[in-house]
Amino acid sequence: MGFGQRAAGGGRELRLIVALLLASALMVGQTPSAARRPQSAAIPHRIISLIPSVTEMLFAIGAGDAVIGVSTFDHYPPSVETRTKVGGLLDPDFERILSLRPDLVIVYGTQSGLIERLGRAQIPMFNYEHAGLADVTQTLRQVGIRVGLADAANRLALDIEKRLRDIRTRIGDRPKPRTMIVFERETGTLRGMFASGGVGFLHDMLDTAGGADVFADVRRQSLQVTSEVALARAPEVILEIRSGPEWTPARIARERTVWGALGSVPAVRTGRIYLLTDEAMSIPGPRVPDAVQQMARVLHPDVFK
Amino acid sequence: MIDNVSLEIPRGALVGILGPNGSGKTTLLRLLAGTLTPESGHVLLDGEKLSRWSRAVIARRCAVVPQETHLAFDYSALEIALMGRYPHLGAFEVETPADIDSALNALESTGTRHLADRGFQTLSGGEKQRVIIASALAQLDQAPGLRPQAPGDNVQVRTSTFEVIPSPQAPSPKPVSRLLLLDEPTASLDLRYQIEVARLIRRLPKDHGIGVVLSTHDLRFAGALCTELVLLKEGRVLARGPVAEVLTEARVAALYELDAEALREMRSATGAGV
Amino acid sequence: MDVPHPLRRASPVIAFCFLAMVTAVLGAPFVGTTSISFVKVFSNAIASPDNLDRQIFLIARLPRAVAAALVGGCLSAAGVVFQGLLRNPLATPYTLGVSAGAALGAMVAITFGAATPVVGVASASLAGAALAVGVVYALASARRSGFSTTVLLLAGVTLNAFFSALILFVQYLSNFAQVYRAMRWLMGDLDVGSYSPIVAALPFIAVAFVAFAWLARPLNLLSLGAEAAESRGVDVERAQRLAFFSASLATGAAVSIGGPIGFIGIIVPHLVRLLVGADHRAVLPASTFLGAAFLVICDIIARTAIAPMELPVGVITALIGGPFFLWLLVRRR
Numbered sequence: 001m002g003f004g005q006r007a008a009g010g011g012r013e014l015r016l017i018v019a020l021l022l023a024s025a026l027m028v029g030q031t032p033s034a035a036r037r038p039q040s041a042a043i044p045h046r047i048i049s050l051i052p053s054v055t056e057m058l059f060a061i062g063a064g065d066a067v068i069g070v071s072t073f074d075h076y077p078p079s080v081e082t083r084t085k086v087g088g089l090l091d092p093d094f095e096r097i098l099s100l101r102p103d104l105v106i107v108y109g110t111q112s113g114l115i116e117r118l119g120r121a122q123i124p125m126f127n128y129e130h131a132g133l134a135d136v137t138q139t140l141r142q143v144g145i146r147v148g149l150a151d152a153a154n155r156l157a158l159d160i161e162k163r164l165r166d167i168r169t170r171i172g173d174r175p176k177p178r179t180m181i182v183f184e185r186e187t188g189t190l191r192g193m194f195a196s197g198g199v200g201f202l203h204d205m206l207d208t209a210g211g212a213d214v215f216a217d218v219r220r221q222s223l224q225v226t227s228e229v230a231l232a233r234a235p236e237v238i239l240e241i242r243s244g245p246e247w248t249p250a251r252i253a254r255e256r257t258v259w260g261a262l263g264s265v266p267a268v269r270t271g272r273i274y275l276l277t278d279e280a281m282s283i284p285g286p287r288v289p290d291a292v293q294q295m296a297r298v299l300h301p302d303v304f305k
Numbered sequence: 306m307i308d309n310v311s312l313e314i315p316r317g318a319l320v321g322i323l324g325p326n327g328s329g330k331t332t333l334l335r336l337l338a339g340t341l342t343p344e345s346g347h348v349l350l351d352g353e354k355l356s357r358w359s360r361a362v363i364a365r366r367c368a369v370v371p372q373e374t375h376l377a378f379d380y381s382a383l384e385i386a387l388m389g390r391y392p393h394l395g396a397f398e399v400e401t402p403a404d405i406d407s408a409l410n411a412l413e414s415t416g417t418r419h420l421a422d423r424g425f426q427t428l429s430g431g432e433k434q435r436v437i438i439a440s441a442l443a444q445l446d447q448a449p450g451l452r453p454q455a456p457g458d459n460v461q462v463r464t465s466t467f468e469v470i471p472s473p474q475a476p477s478p479k480p481v482s483r484l485l486l487l488d489e490p491t492a493s494l495d496l497r498y499q500i501e502v503a504r505l506i507r508r509l510p511k512d513h514g515i516g517v518v519l520s521t522h523d524l525r526f527a528g529a530l531c532t533e534l535v536l537l538k539e540g541r542v543l544a545r546g547p548v549a550e551v552l553t554e555a556r557v558a559a560l561y562e563l564d565a566e567a568l569r570e571m572r573s574a575t576g577a578g579v
Numbered sequence: 580m581d582v583p584h585p586l587r588r589a590s591p592v593i594a595f596c597f598l599a600m601v602t603a604v605l606g607a608p609f610v611g612t613t614s615i616s617f618v619k620v621f622s623n624a625i626a627s628p629d630n631l632d633r634q635i636f637l638i639a640r641l642p643r644a645v646a647a648a649l650v651g652g653c654l655s656a657a658g659v660v661f662q663g664l665l666r667n668p669l670a671t672p673y674t675l676g677v678s679a680g681a682a683l684g685a686m687v688a689i690t691f692g693a694a695t696p697v698v699g700v701a702s703a704s705l706a707g708a709a710l711a712v713g714v715v716y717a718l719a720s721a722r723r724s725g726f727s728t729t730v731l732l733l734a735g736v737t738l739n740a741f742f743s744a745l746i747l748f749v750q751y752l753s754n755f756a757q758v759y760r761a762m763r764w765l766m767g768d769l770d771v772g773s774y775s776p777i778v779a780a781l782p783f784i785a786v787a788f789v790a791f792a793w794l795a796r797p798l799n800l801l802s803l804g805a806e807a808a809e810s811r812g813v814d815v816e817r818a819q820r821l822a823f824f825s826a827s828l829a830t831g832a833a834v835s836i837g838g839p840i841g842f843i844g845i846i847v848p849h850l851v852r853l854l855v856g857a858d859h860r861a862v863l864p865a866s867t868f869l870g871a872a873f874l875v876i877c878d879i880i881a882r883t884a885i886a887p888m889e890l891p892v893g894v895i896t897a898l899i900g901g902p903f904f905l906w907l908l909v910r911r912r
Contacts, residue, residue, distance in 0.1 A: 089755075184756040187692060188699055190772050192760045215887075223888055224763060226770040228639035231631065232613040261773055263627075264634040340809045364812030377666035377802040378857035384585050388800055392812035396793055399860075405582055421582075444811060 043148035044104035051128050053285035054106045057140050060286040061152040069100050133204030136284045163289035171210035179211035180235035193225045201284050209295035238267040240275045247277045274298045317510045321531035322520040329540040330520035334486050339363040351482050364392035368441035372489040382436045383421040389444035411442040431498025445483040487519040536560050589861035592854050596868035603875035604648045608640035612886035646771045647878040648871035653833035655870025658844025660826040663798035672830040672844040675735030679742035680711025681834040686746050689761050690753040701835045708831035726816045766891030767840035769878050780832040790825030795859040840893045842900025
């Protein structure tokens with residue numbers, strides 16, 4: 001029974017299908033998305049934040065007392081340790097979130113399951129999307145408006161923008177060293193190495209800090225780097241973003257020597273391999289100026305003492 | 306499970322082990338081949354205990370042809386015949402031209418020489434069995450390179466890597482018995498192939514000087530082919546001896562637990578007597 | 580009339596496969612996204628650390644070609660031996676649980692390895708493989724009636740399933756980057772960067788191949804069936820145990836170098852059998868050489884197809900192997 005036969009006798013079927021499509025389109029249109037959900041006019045007093053950078057923003061603009069729940073990956077500022085942990089990007093604990101009776105939950109835009117459930121429970125949400133450096137201040141302002149601290153947020157945002165501008169100005173026209181940012185690799189070897197591509201938060205930080213990304217032409221946030229690619233791109237500086245308590249000076253020194261296998265790479269020959277272990281490096285929040293400054297310090301030591 | 310079995314296999318005999326399914330025929334064959342060791346008692350070959358010999362030595366004297374052969378991969382008939390030479394070669398030795406001759410001769414004796422390069426899976430049931438028998442014959446061949454001598458034949462000696470010169474003065478070598486064991490050799494074959502294989506088996510003791518022991522549940526086959534019979538029932542020997550003596554109506558009835566009615570039917574089906 | 584030994588027909592094919600392997604290994608380091616010149620690589624005019632062509636050749640590509648050849652050869656030969664042991668042309672080096680164990684070891688190292696930087700992913704995967712082999716072997720030998728290939732197969736399949744579940748559990752506990760790394764490891768990665776993983780695996784591979792050489796004839800006879808082989812003088816149990824261990828050793832070594840790369844252990848033996856017949860004395864060497872050449876070529880494709888990104892080599896073998904396999908199945912009918 002082929003399509004031809006179906007079409008010949010299926011005038012009624014076709015109309016049924018079209019009707020169904022129209023109906024479903026209407027229903028989709030009816031479902032309120034989180035963004036169009038009517039915002040509660042009141043200022044939230046019980047905020048749960050699943051995103052570390054937004055948590056930091058909330059504390060920085062003075063909304064810290066309203067924060068009652070944070071993600072398991074939150075560690076800054078220190079007072080978050082007293083808040084209830086409710087999971088993270090992959091494993092948010094819906095029941096625990098509910099039990100805290102929040103009036104605002106900060107979620108990742110990709111957590112569709114959680115968003116749907118919170119929607120059904122009629123809990124207001126703020127959608128966060130991870131993006132580039134410029135979006136940090138934009139998000140900060142949006143968060144400020146949402147929690148009724150728009151002025152504080154705006155002041156902080158302006159401060160961040162000013163500090164980033166200052167860094168750029170101080171670097172000026174200096175030549176930007178070709179830099180590779182590695183954020184993951186196997187301990188003790190150069191296998192399974194992942195670096196930042198020409199798009200995204202790490203790339204933007206590098207650009208502001210006065211470095212030329214060796215992978216600027218790669219339109220992706222990350223890519224796997226083989227030894228051949230590392231040799232061919234020949235970076236002058238290698239930045240490794242690592243964080244965690246296990247990164248003792250001894251371990252850092254050990255991991256730096258692993259790069260010795262690629263002798264012809266300029267960064268290896270001049271010893272310009274830096275392991276940046278400050279957590280702020282990977283959190284697009286209020287501490288970005290500090291992070292960018294740390295990067296700029298190793299890239300342009302003559303400018304930043 | 307077989308129990309309390311004691312029997313002798315005379316040289317050059319064609320012995321049939323006859324019995325219903327489950328009577329222990331296959332077990333008995335395995336004991337004779339040395340692939341199974343008896344819990345008590347022993348199996349002797351040429352007066353020596355099988356258990357004292359290595360696997361390879363036994364394999365040079367006893368070859369087994371199973372009821373059916375299922376190959377995992379497709380070998381040619383010649384390759385399968387050559388596999389019979391395994392116990393005659395060392396771990397890394399390659400088959401010599403003498404071995405190849407032995408395999409080819411074996412194929413010829415079973416009428417399958419023309420199938421040497423054919424894939425085994427492409428052969429008919431009868432051809433497959435004959436190739437496996439050829440493999441067993443190659444396995445038992447103690448003097449590869451010589452055609453088996455049959456009395457009355459013009460003896461042709463093919464010299465390859467060695468020659469055997471019969472000399473009246475040389476002391477006659479210790480007789481080496483060789484045994485071919487066949488497990489239900491025709492059970493899975495069509496009648497035409499049954500007859501083909503049966504003809505071949507009948508010639509083996511005379512043409513090759515080897516003893517043949519086969520197991521079967523087919524009366525007529527046993528009666529027609531064998532010189533000696535061993536009746537096996539539930540693991541015990543019911544009777545043994547020359548065919549004419551053993552294969553009586555009374556014995557068969559006892560073996561298969563036939564009542565008078567069944568006996569009458571059998572008589573009419575097979576003609577007067579057995 | 581002198582009939583030549585059946586193996587004689589296979590010799591030109593084996594020689595061709597060997598040549599293919601040598602050509603592939605010698606040629607592969609000159610092929611890649613960054614073009615390097617033969618002259619520059621071997622010229623002494625430029626100081627070694629400055630000579631980018633030589634550095635890429637010696638550090639990035641040559642070890643990679645050698646690793647690919649070794650892994651391809653091991654997986655193909657192990658495939659042949661497993662197929663002979665299980666008397667089934669569809670068996671692969673991974674049927675009996677070795678790769679699941681290796682994968683679990685690697686996952687654990689990637690996820691929890693930060694706490695113990697001493698244990699690398701390669702050695703953890705070897706440990707996992709050894710564990711899986713041990714369990715399967717113990718189960719298969721635990722019967723009074725001796726070693727059973729049926730139990731071996733069942734134990735292997737069960738272990739595969741169980742370890743896969745454990746792997747999922749470990750991945751659940753991992754963070755993003757770890758999950759991604761784990762997934763990439765599972766897809767195969769031959770970028771060894773140095774000779775140390777190769778040198779570490781070499782003794783195991785050598786032992787395995789010595790065993791393979793001895794096993795060639797017994798495997799032929801095992802094709803007739805265990806009883807038939809036994810009656811021809813083969814020590815069937817010893818051959819089976821040796822086959823299981825040596826093939827698992829070769830597989831474990833290969834997986835520790837490049838991860839569990841699939842399809843080689845089944846495509847190459849099949850192809851080789853079409854060319855040289857079923858005699859393991861021809862199939863084993865031909866499969867080893869052809870498998871080595873095949874994986875070197877797959878790796879070239881993997882690292883040049885979508886430059887500067889790299890495709891995992893396991894994806895390439897799957898893209899080639901899947902359709903080939905379907906074709907085989909259709910052809911058989």
